[in-house]
Amino acid sequence: MESRTVDIEQLAWSWSNEPGLEELIVTRTHSSGESIEIPVARIQGARPGPQMTVMSGMHAGEYSGILAAQKLISEVKSEELVGTLLVIPVISTRAFMERNMQLNPVDQKEVHFIRPGSPEGTYSDMLIDTLFEIVKDSDYLIDSHAGEMAQSLMSWVPVPMRGANELSSQSLELARGFDVEYVEPRYDLESIPPFCVALLNAGIANIWVECGKNGVPTEQDTATHFDGYIAALQTMKMLPGDSARPRQKLLKGKRSQINSEISGIWHPAIKEGDVVEAGQYLGRLTDYFGNTLEEFNSPNRAIVLYYWSNPAINAERRPHGYDWHNGLVSLLDLEE
Numbered sequence: 001m002e003s004r005t006v007d008i009e010q011l012a013w014s015w016s017n018e019p020g021l022e023e024l025i026v027t028r029t030h031s032s033g034e035s036i037e038i039p040v041a042r043i044q045g046a047r048p049g050p051q052m053t054v055m056s057g058m059h060a061g062e063y064s065g066i067l068a069a070q071k072l073i074s075e076v077k078s079e080e081l082v083g084t085l086l087v088i089p090v091i092s093t094r095a096f097m098e099r100n101m102q103l104n105p106v107d108q109k110e111v112h113f114i115r116p117g118s119p120e121g122t123y124s125d126m127l128i129d130t131l132f133e134i135v136k137d138s139d140y141l142i143d144s145h146a147g148e149m150a151q152s153l154m155s156w157v158p159v160p161m162r163g164a165n166e167l168s169s170q171s172l173e174l175a176r177g178f179d180v181e182y183v184e185p186r187y188d189l190e191s192i193p194p195f196c197v198a199l200l201n202a203g204i205a206n207i208w209v210e211c212g213k214n215g216v217p218t219e220q221d222t223a224t225h226f227d228g229y230i231a232a233l234q235t236m237k238m239l240p241g242d243s244a245r246p247r248q249k250l251l252k253g254k255r256s257q258i259n260s261e262i263s264g265i266w267h268p269a270i271k272e273g274d275v276v277e278a279g280q281y282l283g284r285l286t287d288y289f290g291n292t293l294e295e296f297n298s299p300n301r302a303i304v305l306y307y308w309s310n311p312a313i314n315a316e317r318r319p320h321g322y323d324w325h326n327g328l329v330s331l332l333d334l335e336e
């Protein structure tokens, strides 16, 4: 199939009214002269119904969801689909093609923490605004993430639990078909990425899925994303069949992160998914020669959501205040 390129201003008029698959590259030019390009596939089902968006590659090195999204485009057939399925396999195409980790290479922003609605801002502001314009008519949205090259990450599904009860329960339903050990309902507004909050405010039930680690797209992790999409489509009666309901545990707690205030070489002593006790040793930071600069312990009983497996810790590099280069361990403090 040949894809067409359309400007975001023309997007609404660019889709056909016929059932079937269409592939568009949605573009927008930033005031800096840099251009945004977002690939969007749309499968229009044979019968009318709700709209679901599946998207991935918001962070450019999180590959398992990207491969699963591609598979979804090729496997879902219009004849069996009720409603409309939008698939965005790579959101941050610029970062993806530069093999840039986590932050946008143009303005060094973390796009998950950007609220849409400011296209006149920096490149990332416009990227997120453009993404929102593409997905805003959806009823449901699944955003696939994984661990970047530097991130050893436990697979789990956080669910933003804000807004109307009905919206929250639909979001939980989207999560229930993913074969991960933990689903984490998040009530604390501070811990919900602003993009997810904007989706909820627009009435879009949504989850983000964390599955895969260290920038390696394994077959198993890709399958977990893919099978979860199919289960969500079945749950919302957009595809025929009973949706999978793998065994999951609910995880509740408060997010916290262990950062280093000094630069050095990180020697973690924990693994993703470990439950650590209050005071438990997490690892140490050394100088270039291996001399210990600081030891780190867990302040509370917590589960290790992910840790930075990359030894290079740079306390000075905090673009826009973001603690990515000095982060050591991401924890979820467990409620007693």
Ligand SMILES: [Zn+2]
Residues within 6 Å of the ligand: 058, 059, 062, 145, 146
């Ligand atoms: Zn991510």
